[in-house]
């Protein structure tokens with residue numbers, strides 16, 4: 123059969139038209155489904171309640187915070203009701219609370235691109251606008267480079283003998299001859315001295331700690347300057363500190379300019395001043411970061427130290443194992459010989475005890491970020507401009523991550539821990555810059571306590587309060603007596 127050319131052409135034309143229209147139909151349908159999905163996705167509302175206008179759920183949050191039960195009384199009931207991500211309004215801001223490894227990774231690792239750290243205005247005013255925690259992007263990178271380098275394990279190696287002397291002197295002056303001391307207060311005095319004398323090379327003078335503590339008291343207070351308000355007192359104290367530190371910075375600068383490049387810069391302070399001389403950072407940046415480091419190190423390290431001893435008192439088997447580790451290290455040392463970085467590395471079990479303590483009692487509950495773009499997560503959109511609160515407890519207390527989470531078991535750290543699940547020091551670009559210093563300070567302090575003293579808690583059931591960081595409500599008094607060797 124021979125087909126007529128016109129007939130063939132019409133058929134070809136018809137086939138092409140049919141193919142085009144069915145393709146168009148298919149894509150239109152797909153596009154329609156895509157648009158509908160997009161609308162549905164946008165419409166998926168974040169679960170949670172915003173509470174009263176402006177105040178929102180702030181009162182519930184503060185109430186839980188006061189008794190150190192933010193997770194138990196505020197976050198967890200809402201996780202049970204709404205899931206791992208929920209909205210609320212606290213301290214005047216619409217806030218999304220996120221829990222879990224995946225959310226922690228998203229929020230912490232995307233600092234600067236999706237979120238920026240968000241501190242209350244009172245904290246920024248008191249720590250200073252030029253401190254590392256208030257800086258973003260390139261400026262943060264430069265400051266962090268200077269600070270984190272000096273506080274790295276290598277940077278701290280040479281600091282251990284000085285740290286040993288500071289701890290021993292502290293015990294001689296604050297512990298010897300006494301039957302009872304406040305462990306938390308002692309840890310605070312020691313941490314303050316470590317930052318000033320070991321990191322800055324500045325001798326602590328009488329009254330200095332008290333002035334700093336007045337600043338710290340205002341860090342989370344309402345930024346109102348009534349004559350007797352916490353914030354006004356804190357600002358006055360900050361001015362006093364600033365005058366003192368500016369004097370020290372200028373004195374150091376003159377000294378370093380005179381010496382030229384001859385003397386190596388051994389302290390964090392001299393490294394900061396070196397960068398000031400080179401014009402990399404300003405005098406305000408040096409001062410603000412010196413204030414911030416005291417704040418960052420102070421209540422956190424002292425709380426971790428105190429809670430570790432509380433855990434040891436409650437778990438005698440762990441205490442015995444830990445004591446053996448330190449007795450062995452001590453047995454290999456001559457009289458008055460300093461601990462070394464190798465000795466600190468041998469304190470493996472002790473560090474597991476501290477880690478487990480910070481899992482159950484993290485010194486920092488979590489922290490706030492602000493979304494700088496709309497963030498898609500878990501089928502929801504976190505709107506740009508909203509605050510985000512990531513929490514340590516959300517993973518630390520999760521039985522799917524830490525088996526039998528409420529039991530104290532330092533050996534769980536024998537195995538590697540999944541990323542973004544154990545976060546006492548945070549994570550991502552804002553990971554605690556002082557975590558190695560915290561580790562070394564706690565372990566060295568622990569060594570001299572457990573090898574030098576017998577000790578016991580005065581109030582084994584002492585409660586923990588929070589304002590805004592946790593602290594033992596009675597200062598954790600302990601009975602002490604020198605060990606008879």
Ligand code: HEM
Nearest residue numbers: 255418419422423426485486489547548552554555556560
């Ligand atoms: C057990 C003791 C400590 C704990 C639990 C702790 C915890 C933390 C946490 C969770 C963060 C991150 C906050 C965030 O993501 O917003 C942080 C940041 C920071 N910490 Fe620590 N910290 C401790 C000790 C120290 C010490 C001893 C220093 C230094 C002397 C220090 C210096 C810093 C600094 C500078 C930052 C800000 C880092 C940045 O913004 O890049 N911390 N710390």
